Amino acid sequence: MDFQSVLQVNNCTVKINDTSILKDVTFEMIPGRITALVGHNGAGKSTLMKAIIGSIEKSEGTILINGMNQDETFADYKYQFSYIPEEPLLLNELTVFQHFQLYQKSYDIPDAIFAERVNKYTELFELMDRLDEYPESLSKGMRQKAQTICALLPDVPLLLIDEPFMGLDVYAGADLEKLLCERREQGTSILLTTHQLDKVHDLANDFVMLTDGCISSLGKIEHFEKLDRRDSK
Numbered sequence: 477m478d479f480q481s482v483l484q485v486n487n488c489t490v491k492i493n494d495t496s497i498l499k500d501v502t503f504e505m506i507p508g509r510i511t512a513l514v515g516h517n518g519a520g521k522s523t524l525m526k527a528i529i530g531s532i533e534k535s536e537g538t539i540l541i542n543g544m545n546q547d548e549t550f551a552d553y554k555y556q557f558s559y560i561p562e563e564p565l566l567l568n569e570l571t572v573f574q575h576f577q578l579y580q581k582s583y584d585i586p587d588a589i590f591a592e593r594v595n596k597y598t599e600l601f602e603l604m605d606r607l608d609e610y611p612e613s614l615s616k617g618m619r620q621k622a623q624t625i626c627a628l629l630p631d632v633p634l635l636l637i638d639e640p641f642m643g644l645d646v647y648a649g650a651d652l653e654k655l656l657c658e659r660r661e662q663g664t665s666i667l668l669t670t671h672q673l674d675k676v677h678d679l680a681n682d683f684v685m686l687t688d689g690c691i692s693s694l695g696k697i698e699h700f701e702k703l704d705r706r707d708s709k
């Protein structure tokens with residue numbers, strides 16, 4: 477086992493209704509880098525994200541974060557990552573601030589760090605005046621911002637982000653980009669999906685390309701630049 481990898485996905489197959497959506501997927505991420513998961517619509521990117529967070533069952537393979545096996549130590553495994561889904565998954569009965577508190581409790585975030593990050597991120601994403609509101613009164617972009625802040629509150633080794641810039645205005649997108657770079661400098665590894673190839677080039681160190689549920693290529697971002705761009709749409 478290679479403990480230098482923050483994420484190891486080994487020979488993963490995921491089936492939905494007997495159809496293989498992911499087929500024998502194997503790749504790893506080394507710490508402190510941003511990896512872009514790219515591929516056309518329906519290639520299996522979100523399914524792979526869901527397999528990593530454990531919300532979809534694999535039929536074969538293993539997934540390890542920091543050497544912790546998803547199938548053996550799930551309680552510890554889940555503290556190794558936070559996840560921003562493509563569509564915000566907020567709870568109707570909790571206010572924005574209560575969502576933040578839920579993350580504080582789940583990840584044992586010390587009060588001082590929690591207060592500092594809530595202030596910093598809500599100011600940055602202009603949610604300061606929305607803390608006591610429920611998700612239904614927020615716009616989609618605001619819900620996405622609240623969800624993004626939740627995932628950025630803990631210090632986790634691995635951040636998983638499905639379409640991070642979807643629904644964010646250009647200012648919020650640029651702020652998020654800066655925050656992700658800041659986190660990478662602090663040693664966090666980030667796996668993100670995006671169709672925005674300019675972002676892939678600006679942000680990522682590595683790429684993994686999925687084609688029809690299989691990895692069709694992977695490597696350093698410099699090599700992605702040499703690929704035919706039509707392959708990644």
Ligand SMILES: Nc1ncnc2c1ncn2[C@@H]1O[C@H](COP(=O)(O)OP(=O)(O)OP(=O)(O)O)[C@@H](O)[C@H]1O
Pocket residue numbers: 492497515516517518519520521522523524
């Ligand atoms: N719950 C489901 N039931 C049946 N098929 C599904 C289900 N979820 C995903 N699929 C199928 O799995 C394949 C991969 O879907 P997935 O959402 O992972 O792709 P994606 O690469 O994230 O696409 P996009 O870029 O459009 O977000 C698609 O063919 C999709 O129809």
